[in-house]
Amino acid sequence: MNNLAPPEAVIKMYAAREEIYPREAKGRYATWRWICVWLTQLVFYGLPWLQWNGRQAVLFDLGARKFYIFGVVLWPQDFIYLAALLIICAYALFLVTAIAGRVWCGFACPQTVYTEIFLWVERKIEGTRSARMRLNKQPWSVARVIKKSAKHSVWGLVALWTGFTFVGYFTPVHALMAEVSSMGLGPWESFWILFYAFATYGNAGWMREQVCKYMCPYARFQSSMFDQDTLIVTYDKTRGEPRGARGRVTAGAQSLGACIDCSMCVQVCPTGIDIRQGLQYECIGCAACVDACNLVMTKIDAPPGLIRYATEHAITQRLSPKQIRQRVLRPRVLIYIGLLFLIVSAFSGALITRTPLKLDVIRDRGAMGREVEDGMIENVYRLQVMNTAETAHRYKIAVSGMPTISMASPDEVNLDGASSRAVPVRVRVDPKSGKAGSNKIFFTLTALDDAGLQVKENAVFFVPK
């Protein structure tokens, strides 16, 4: 052993973000991404403006605790549907990821979609990748200030409109529009519009790939859904290596591989990685490098697909596209499909057969049971009746479960659409027809104009000893 201390260095445990200037990718996958951008944004920006039955078609009214989704009105009691919906989304994501990797990330994730929009604005104002890099190296000049402020203003407008639309899902959007134009926004509406706008501006304008790399939990566990038959954006090492610059020569006709090391795949990458180093957790599967490489391959008269969607097995075992397709239906995928099918059927079945009428029975605790004329025993209940339909109904209240049971109070009740009320009712029983103590009884509510609109709820009738 020598006496020389091993070399030491002080490193910073926190590193500044390195600006990434993604080059614009053009090609099949870029087109698909733009289609996704248009579809998702048409839905997001357009949905709040649709009307249905004289109200906003999609409105999550948190104040009144009612969610309106076209013809369906969901109450807090319908929370199970939200849970089911989330489970469906999760399984759909698992399924898609197991088959085709992170296509959600690369094509439909809001972070990707808004980054794409913001990048488009950036490109329109500041120019191409190299122009943007030059601009940022320049000292501050009038031209630079104008370009930068123009970019941030447009970003700000898009972000504000996004924030406004977001709040429009929770408070009627037409009224919100009027409030905005008359500068009469409430404090919470202002806060959430600005908050969501700030989040959009910050995430799509500044954070970009940092969100995918450091914030997104999905990026961290997506690898557990991958296997060797999962489609991933991959570089065909055997065909590409050894890489190196060369002239326009037919691939394979010389010692160099197909990769000409033009670094286009790196330049277009929104997370700044080199796909040629293999599968990395930063790769969001956006296939921008596929588009870029195909363009280059076409230019040098080489077949495209040096970087392509392929599976690990496809690369190592030289599988044909048909063989790749044959391996899609493996047990893990079949299980995802099976579970997804089960949950979707249960969910839609429950949603279709859902009765827009709910009933809670609360027994009066003050008196266990009282004796009334003819020795009958009377119990008092409070029925919390909820008409979750949008139309008013008149309901008939019936009791059953004991031989002599009958309603002693009026047995019909009116309810407006999407409303609830507590109805006190009295129920009478001949004590000889039941045992002392608790007896199980049932309340049945039936709409007078629609016998299918019915709920049954059990309760307890108490006969004093």
Place this chain on the structure above:
Amino acid sequence: MADFTSGFWSIYITVLTLLSIFGCGLLLWSQSRHKVVLPVDPLAATSITLDAPASAVAQVGTTGHVWDGDLTELNTPMPRWWMWLFYITIVFGLVYLVLYPGLGSYAGKLGWKSTGAYQDELKKADAQYGPLFDKYLQQDIKIVAADPQAHAIGERLFLTYCAQCHGSDARGSKGFPNLTDKDWLYGGAPDIIQTTILYGRHGQMPSMAAALGTDKDVENVAHYVLSLSGSTADPIKVIFGKAKFGSCAGCHGPGGVGNQALGAPNLTDKIWLYGGGVETIMETINKGRNNTMPAFKDFLGEAKVHVLAAYVWSLSNEKSNLYEQ
């Protein structure tokens, strides 16, 4: 109480909170730079995972942790904005503790209190619904009773504040009067009902056992009381009981018709507050009764009581039932 007024715990919490915050800050600052051993030693270099890009290893080194023989951990720096978020959180925490209560008994610059927040909510609700109640307060109770909206409000108030004793259907139970019949202890006129709710009632019947004499006398009087309402009673005992009823007549009147000024029940109907059996009546005579209806004036305010009184009055004075609006 000394524990809470001595100031010790307040100081303890304050010191603990501030030490924790500054400790976090110190940890963050001290860990943002780190001395590492660069892997130039060929022996050390072999322990580095083969797949890790060589440039990354050279730049950041490893933490020195090795698993499964060859799995090492790179010392890749965290993003710097993350560090700033931590600092911002610390600043936010300190600003919060200056503005809001959190440091022991220190009340905070803004003087925020949970009771104050509750009072604000109440004030907001009063401002919203107050005009409606004020409108009803100006109206006669019988007119309010005929108003469907007031009826609905009254029903909700009743279900919230009155149903515990009088039942959701207002028909009462043992010891708690039925409000839907025409029999009233203190009177069923609108203004009397309102007075009852506003100021409460205290119904007292003393034990009459000593005044009446023997147990036999008590039983006889009980039978007489039963006979007053036309219920089945022993005729002999009724005759003896009638002779002793004088002690009761002071409150219930010579004929047992009761006295609403005192709250003494009418004994000549079949409506019983505690039950119409001989045993129960004897218990009442022997032990007396003591009944309290609380006052709601301070709790609900006159305007709400006005609507409530209208609702209660309507229960025994209207054909329309509870369910129609």
